[in-house]
Amino acid sequence: xxxxxxxxxxxxxxRGQDVALRCxxxxxxxxxxxxQQALGQGPEFLTYFQNEAQLDKSGLPSDRFFAERPEGSxxxxxxxxTQQEDSAVYLxxxxxxxxxxxxxxxxxxxxxxxxx
Amino acid sequence: xxxVGLHLPTLSVQEGDNSIINCAYSNSAxxxxxWYKQESGKGPQxxxxxxxxxxxRQGQRVTVLLNKTVKxxxxxxxxxxxxxxxxxxxxxxxPQGAQKLVFGQGTRLTINP
Numbered sequence: 001x002x003x004x005x006x007x008x009x010x011x012x013x014x015r016g017q018d019v020a021l022r023c024x025x026x027x028x029x030x031x032x033x034x035x036q037q038a039l040g041q042g043p044e045f046l047t048y049f050q051n052e053a054q055l056d057k058s059g060l061p062s063d064r065f066f067a068e069r070p071e072g073s074x075x076x077x078x079x080x081x082t083q084q085e086d087s088a089v090y091l092x093x094x095x096x097x098x099x100x101x102x103x104x105x106x107x108x109x110x111x112x113x114x115x116x
Numbered sequence: 117x118x119x120v121g122l123h124l125p126t127l128s129v130q131e132g133d134n135s136i137i138n139c140a141y142s143n144s145a146x147x148x149x150x151w152y153k154q155e156s157g158k159g160p161q162x163x164x165x166x167x168x169x170x171x172x173r174q175g176q177r178v179t180v181l182l183n184k185t186v187k188x189x190x191x192x193x194x195x196x197x198x199x200x201x202x203x204x205x206x207x208x209x210x211p212q213g214a215q216k217l218v219f220g221q222g223t224r225l226t227i228n229p
Contacts, residue, residue, distance in 0.1 A: 033217075042219030043160065045217065056215060102148050107160045107161070109159050
């Protein structure tokens, strides 16, 4: 596709359920990022992949959050035992080049997660 | 600590007027700054960027100004149009360090007809 795609666009989960959010980056993009955006706030960094390697996961709020990118393309963000405070929009972004170089991050439309 | 903030949470302007959105940053190590536009239900969309070795950069109807002395960034939108209504975020990055973008809270720009 022409841009970053994410699925599902909307997810409603009961507290305690596990969820999996998918990101399809722009083809050929080396870097992939996940951000969490609470209502009325700016996006906050969660984790970063360079190809299949997870180089930075300092933003993951707890060990209930797990991300993977096994083949260096599609990525999945998994949240186990969801809590109400996990309700947010989860944004995925990709960029063409690797770290150390100025390059634009292209964002997907996000997945809006609501935990009841 | 690292933080990027905005002076005003909302801005309302008349159609056709110029808009100025401000941003303050605190991490002096940041050397790359980006403005994003986010419309309702969409992801942030790149508008314009600037590196720390520049103090001004112009695009189509937009200009970004960087004042490193006071750690201030601004986005100027000329002849504001209804389609400019959105939330605008500034973000900072240090490509030689952590790859993450650090975003401010955002300014909601509303265009009055």
